[in-house]
Amino acid sequence: MAERVTIFEMSPRDGLQNEPVQIAAADKIRLVDLLSACGFARIEVTSFVSPKWVPQMADAAEVLAGIARAEGVSYAALTPNLRGFEAARAAGADEVAIFGSASEGFSARNINCSIAESLERFAPVAEAAGAAGIPLRGYVSCVTDCPYDGPTPPGRVAEVAAALIGLGCYEVSLGDTIGAGMPETVAAMLDAVLEAVPASRLAGHYHDTRGRALENIGVSLDRGLRVFDSSVAGLGGCPYAPGAKGNVATEAVVAMLAMRGFETGIDPRRLAAAAAFANTLRSAA
Ligand code: HMG
Ligand code: MG
Numbered sequence: 411m412a413e414r415v416t417i418f419e420m421s422p423r424d425g426l427q428n429e430p431v432q433i434a435a436a437d438k439i440r441l442v443d444l445l446s447a448c449g450f451a452r453i454e455v456t457s458f459v460s461p462k463w464v465p466q467m468a469d470a471a472e473v474l475a476g477i478a479r480a481e482g483v484s485y486a487a488l489t490p491n492l493r494g495f496e497a498a499r500a501a502g503a504d505e506v507a508i509f510g511s512a513s514e515g516f517s518a519r520n521i522n523c524s525i526a527e528s529l530e531r532f533a534p535v536a537e538a539a540g541a542a543g544i545p546l547r548g549y550v551s552c553v554t555d556c557p558y559d560g561p562t563p564p565g566r567v568a569e570v571a572a573a574l575i576g577l578g579c580y581e582v583s584l585g586d587t588i589g590a591g592m593p594e595t596v597a598a599m600l601d602a603v604l605e606a607v608p609a610s611r612l613a614g615h616y617h618d619t620r621g622r623a624l625e626n627i628g629v630s631l632d633r634g635l636r637v638f639d640s641s642v643a644g645l646g647g648c649p650y651a652p653g654a655k656g657n658v659a660t661e662a663v664v665a666m667l668a669m670r671g672f673e674t675g676i677d678p679r680r681l682a683a684a685a686a687f688a689n690t691l692r693s694a695a
Contacts, residue, residue: 412671413671416452419640420639420646421645422473423486426646427467427649428646435469438469444684445684446478449674449675454507455470455477456473456487457470457489458493458498459490471500471501474501475502483504485505486505486547487506503544506535508546508548508549508577510551510573511528512569513552513559516559529573532577536578537578547581548579548581550570550582550585552585553584555595568603568607583613584603585617589616590620591626593625596616600630609634609636613635614630617656619655624658628670638658640663641660642661643688644659
């Protein structure tokens with residue numbers, strides 16, 4: 411039987427958060443519902459962050475309330491602090507995620523604190539998620555390059571990933587936030603992280619700015635990673651990562667994995683329908 415690779419669909423959150431024109435909650439709900447029919451086990455729906463920082467996600471509770479929940483799908487939300495966690499919990503998020511950085515420059519711009527302070531802020535979120543029985547995921551951003559600090563030392567990524575696991579994250583997603591990672595730098599980063607965290611608890615989250623994301627997934631597969639984050643139609647970007655393009659396109663990842671003999675459980679026809687709709691949500695469309 412073909413080995414399974416899990417795709418964590420990011421488009422409603424990472425895909426849309428950077429769109430300059432406010433997208434109607436009804437359209438976000440429609441996107442999530444189309445994605446729910448594709449066979450994903452996990453979909454990141456929204457984030458409970460400050461609406462001043464990311465206005466596009468201000469309708470987080472409305473979107474979570476409006477989706478038609480498919481059986482077997484975990485609907486996830488980003489929660490930077492306890493306030494975000496409580497709101498996500500009240501809105502019925504099935505899992506939540508804390509998001510840190512391996513570079514100080516990005517941590518300061520993205521969540522307004524140092525890496526050490528972020529881990530302190532995450533601790534009560536992790537505790538509350540544990541007490542509520544809500545699975546907690548962690549992100550490390552800028553795993554190879556930072557738009558403010560330049561190249562990221564691999565050992566720093568390993569430290570932050572290990573700290574997130576220590577807080578209780580079931581999995582840590584390694585983010586090439588600006589899509590500047592090359593197969594060589596991703597390999598060096600993974601080799602360092604794998605000394606601290608096993609592949610079974612890691613995911614690859616690659617943006618495709620330089621068109622190397624599929625190769626970076628290949629390097630990650632070779633090292634045993636079996637979970638990847640992607641967005642239909644390659645939607646995305648981060649408001650605090652200038653120049654960052656979208657996540658690698660889910661359609662491309664599904665096709666590449668099939669060619670390499672992995673099974674994803676994603677229906678390509680339904681995926682194409684979701685991607686076509688996602689494309690209509692781009693402000694440039
Ligand atoms: P802060 O200013 O340091 O914190 O922001 P604060 O506690 O002083 O709060 C500031 C204001 O936000 C206050 O409102 C709070 O009430 C409000 P005011 O008094 O000014 O009216 N606030 C909140 N509102 C709603 N929900 C909340 C919340 N918390 C505070 N949970 C904070 C700190 C983290 C809140 C802020 O920096 C923030 O929201 N940042 C979000 C950044 C973000 O969402 N970035 C994109 C996601 S990360 C990403 O894309 C990378 C990833 O894809 C992986 C990769 O690619 O690398 C995950
Ligand atoms: Mg991202």
